[in-house]
Amino acid sequence: MITKKWLSITAMGWCCFLLFTMDGHPESHKDDSSGTQVYTLGEIVVTRKKEGVESIGTVHRVTQEDISISGARNLNEAVNLLPGINVMVGGDAVPKIDIRGFRPRHNILLLNGIPINSTYDQQFNPSIIPVENIAEIKLTSGPSSVLYGQGGLGGVINIITKRGGEGISGMVGAQVGAGLSHLVKGSVSGRKGRMDYFTSASYSSRDAYPLSAVFEPAALEDGAKRNNSDKEAGSLFANLGYDPSSVLRLGLTFSYLFGEYGIPPNVHDPETDIFAAKPKYRRIEPYQGYSIQGAFELFPEASPLSLRGWLYFNQMGENSNRYSDDQYDDFIRDRSLVTYRLKNETRVLGITLQPQYAIGDTGILTMGLTAQRDMWKSQGTAWNIWSSTWPPGYT
Numbered sequence: 001m002i003t004k005k006w007l008s009i010t011a012m013g014w015c016c017f018l019l020f021t022m023d024g025h026p027e028s029h030k031d032d033s034s035g036t037q038v039y040t041l042g043e044i045v046v047t048r049k050k051e052g053v054e055s056i057g058t059v060h061r062v063t064q065e066d067i068s069i070s071g072a073r074n075l076n077e078a079v080n081l082l083p084g085i086n087v088m089v090g091g092d093a094v095p096k097i098d099i100r101g102f103r104p105r106h107n108i109l110l111l112n113g114i115p116i117n118s119t120y121d122q123q124f125n126p127s128i129i130p131v132e133n134i135a136e137i138k139l140t141s142g143p144s145s146v147l148y149g150q151g152g153l154g155g156v157i158n159i160i161t162k163r164g165g166e167g168i169s170g171m172v173g174a175q176v177g178a179g180l181s182h183l184v185k186g187s188v189s190g191r192k193g194r195m196d197y198f199t200s201a202s203y204s205s206r207d208a209y210p211l212s213a214v215f216e217p218a219a220l221e222d223g224a225k226r227n228n229s230d231k232e233a234g235s236l237f238a239n240l241g242y243d244p245s246s247v248l249r250l251g252l253t254f255s256y257l258f259g260e261y262g263i264p265p266n267v268h269d270p271e272t273d274i275f276a277a278k279p280k281y282r283r284i285e286p287y288q289g290y291s292i293q294g295a296f297e298l299f300p301e302a303s304p305l306s307l308r309g310w311l312y313f314n315q316m317g318e319n320s321n322r323y324s325d326d327q328y329d330d331f332i333r334d335r336s337l338v339t340y341r342l343k344n345e346t347r348v349l350g351i352t353l354q355p356q357y358a359i360g361d362t363g364i365l366t367m368g369l370t371a372q373r374d375m376w377k378s379q380g381t382a383w384n385i386w387s388s389t390w391p392p393g394y395t
Helices: 064-070 075-081
Strands: 002-012 016-019 036-038 058-063 085-089 095-099 107-111 134-141 155-164 167-177 181-192 195-206 231-245 248-263 281-298 305-323 339-359 363-367 369-383
Touching (some): 058 075, 064 075, 075 085, 075 095, 095 107, 155 231
Antiparallel strands (some): 002 369, 016 363, 058 134, 134 155, 167 181, 231 248, 248 281, 305 339, 339 369
16 A cells, blocks of 8 residues: 655745845854864855844754753754753654744754755654754744745754864764663864865664663563663764855765664553553664755855855655564554554755845845755555454454
């Protein structure tokens, strides 16, 4: 059985804003502690040195130094440093980021201008995005500029990654923790002449989530280690920048994510607890996704007109399985349960152009032109009782 759902082909028309500033071109931010800089080519520019359009909302920033001091390992831990953010983990074992009470589907998550939200339900999993690549996280709370795209009722989380600085620098690190968890990571960056680069890789795994020592064993959970709570995640990231001339900059970014995880079932048995739901034995095994972006920025020195743009593609796929029991190897052993084996895939293809015109020292007039195509696809098999006659039909 194959089901396809084409969500939309959207063209964000033009929208103009006056951005009060004293500088018409982006700055190159330097992080002296690591030798890296901020990769600004894919960033959607809404404001400059002085607050412009974003002044209608509340803007908060978390820098690379803030993330390093906090010890955050992935995005859902890093955003906890921002005010107005509430991170919750529900029954599907995926952290959910609320912004001032708005659910993830009402918030926009951008990585160098690439939308990360699923095309199916607009959700996203922040735990699979490592922090090794992040130079800055910018949160715009409340209704934000439409230059960011559609759907940002609660706010926008804009992730800006790193780029290489002068010379060559690198980093390696490792962590171990409870539940037989470990993390290894590393990065190399540099710049020579007109070319710069930044690359990083990380891998983490956890055998099980350890429960509290005061946890009282339940019908479907005996304590110590949470059932079906193992997790594995890995990532590769690279960007390459090139300056053909003093007025033109080119950039290419690539990222790859992979892993798998279990979704812990209920701890109470519905046969002994009338308020308990039937247990669901689910796993995501595996997931993998990649994104690629090409960007440019043209800013002639003698002209008040400049142009920025990028073309991007983002794909994420996962095998979502629901088994018939806690052995996680069969789909039809218990026919009283709904089970399935599905392969879900989400894709985003888009292009953005952002021309800007500097009005002397007064400000900047900017226009955003965006075309985006979203696609979601699910295929696989589901087993269910489909008839109330006796004996019941099963498919």
